[in-house]
Amino acid sequence: MKPPFSDQDFESIRRKAYALRHNYFDDMEKYLLNLEAALQRKGLDVLWIKDRDSLTDSINSLVGKLNVRRMSFDTEIPFEPVFQNRAEIVPLETEETSSDDLDLLVINADLAVCDSGSLVFLDRKSQCCFNKVKNLAVIVNIDQCVAFQQDLSFFIALKYAFKENKMPLDIKVVQEKANYVLPSDFSYLSDQMFTQEAMNITVILYLNDIEDIITSEILKESLYCVQCGRCLEVCPVASSHDNISPIDLIKLNSLDRYNKSQHLFSHTTLCGACESVCPVKIPLIRLMLSEMQVSNMVVKPSRAKMLYSLFSKRSKLNKFNNSFLKFFFIKRFFGRNKNLNRYFSGQNSDFFNITYEPPYEDNPNELIKD
Numbered sequence: 001m002k003p004p005f006s007d008q009d010f011e012s013i014r015r016k017a018y019a020l021r022h023n024y025f026d027d028m029e030k031y032l033l034n035l036e037a038a039l040q041r042k043g044l045d046v047l048w049i050k051d052r053d054s055l056t057d058s059i060n061s062l063v064g065k066l067n068v069r070r071m072s073f074d075t076e077i078p079f080e081p082v083f084q085n086r087a088e089i090v091p092l093e094t095e096e097t098s099s100d101d102l103d104l105l106v107i108n109a110d111l112a113v114c115d116s117g118s119l120v121f122l123d124r125k126s127q128c129c130f131n132k133v134k135n136l137a138v139i140v141n142i143d144q145c146v147a148f149q150q151d152l153s154f155f156i157a158l159k160y161a162f163k164e165n166k167m168p169l170d171i172k173v174v175q176e177k178a179n180y181v182l183p184s185d186f187s188y189l190s191d192q193m194f195t196q197e198a199m200n201i202t203v204i205l206y207l208n209d210i211e212d213i214i215t216s217e218i219l220k221e222s223l224y225c226v227q228c229g230r231c232l233e234v235c236p237v238a239s240s241h242d243n244i245s246p247i248d249l250i251k252l253n254s255l256d257r258y259n260k261s262q263h264l265f266s267h268t269t270l271c272g273a274c275e276s277v278c279p280v281k282i283p284l285i286r287l288m289l290s291e292m293q294v295s296n297m298v299v300k301p302s303r304a305k306m307l308y309s310l311f312s313k314r315s316k317l318n319k320f321n322n323s324f325l326k327f328f329f330i331k332r333f334f335g336r337n338k339n340l341n342r343y344f345s346g347q348n349s350d351f352f353n354i355t356y357e358p359p360y361e362d363n364p365n366e367l368i369k370d
Helices: 007-028 028-041 053-065 148-160 218-225 230-234 236-240 247-254 273-277 282-294 301-314 315-318 326-333 338-345
Strands: 045-049 070-074 104-108 110-113 119-122 135-141 172-173 179-183 194-198 200-207
Touching: 007 218, 007 301, 028 045, 028 200, 045 053, 053 070, 053 104, 053 135, 053 200, 104 200, 110 148, 119 148, 218 247, 218 282, 230 273, 247 282, 273 282
Parallel strands: 045 200, 070 104, 104 135, 135 200
Antiparallel strands: 110 119, 119 172, 179 194
């Protein structure tokens, strides 16, 4: 879907977003230390967690330390099976109307702001339960942080602006230590029916096993993703396979989960649809080609070389868009996928949507403008 503004505006927004993300990851350690300091000044506990197992262990420790009886999750990670024997796992849908408070809510922050220590939640399922939670564990993925408060509104808009121009219906920003509401023990003696107590907040800065990606000058750009979901929406392979988005495909392959099985080659046509709609201007095609080169060193390269060869002739494929070349490409690499065959047979536009561009040669930080 085309964004609701001109192509020139779209390109300007993308370049600014790319520059801001480049700036954050260039000095990420400094910004994360600023975030930790800002959170601690507000009286919030901060934990640094490296991987999934350590994350589970840290939440498990909180459950024991806080003597948790009732807890709920608003995360992208399926924690429920792990903790079902430790406490009562309460569905958020029922907690909204329940008279009992939650002892612990574990939730993902959508964004965190490094200079102010603000934690941002966008359209979370638990939006109606915040005032009924005694303890809050907030997971902050370090690749979803914003360096400066002044850029927060820009990134919120960036996540939503390309989805039919819809903005989040609910935005919660935790800037100070929050309170939860509970019935007053003395309500029969006064008009005060409710009292407030301070909510204990633990912020978990989660590295999510991305050390290898961060240290690669090429792959680091995959972390610029703001999780808008546009690449997944336009990817013909993702809709026909297992809904692995192009950006996740790159990350998974870089962590060597897919390298040896060559799934990368069966999950992309290198059509470039994902790159053409990415609001952060991530060079997805270049990243995929880089990962294919890595895979070549591990597995039999014949399939990769064929795909490289055809990609190098993408201008010719576009010129003969409805010809035998296009048919051969689909048949050769995706012949068994009927959904994908059906998708491409109905396409009238160029087979490859973009031309490959080298990375910026100028300083991306110079693109940041107020």
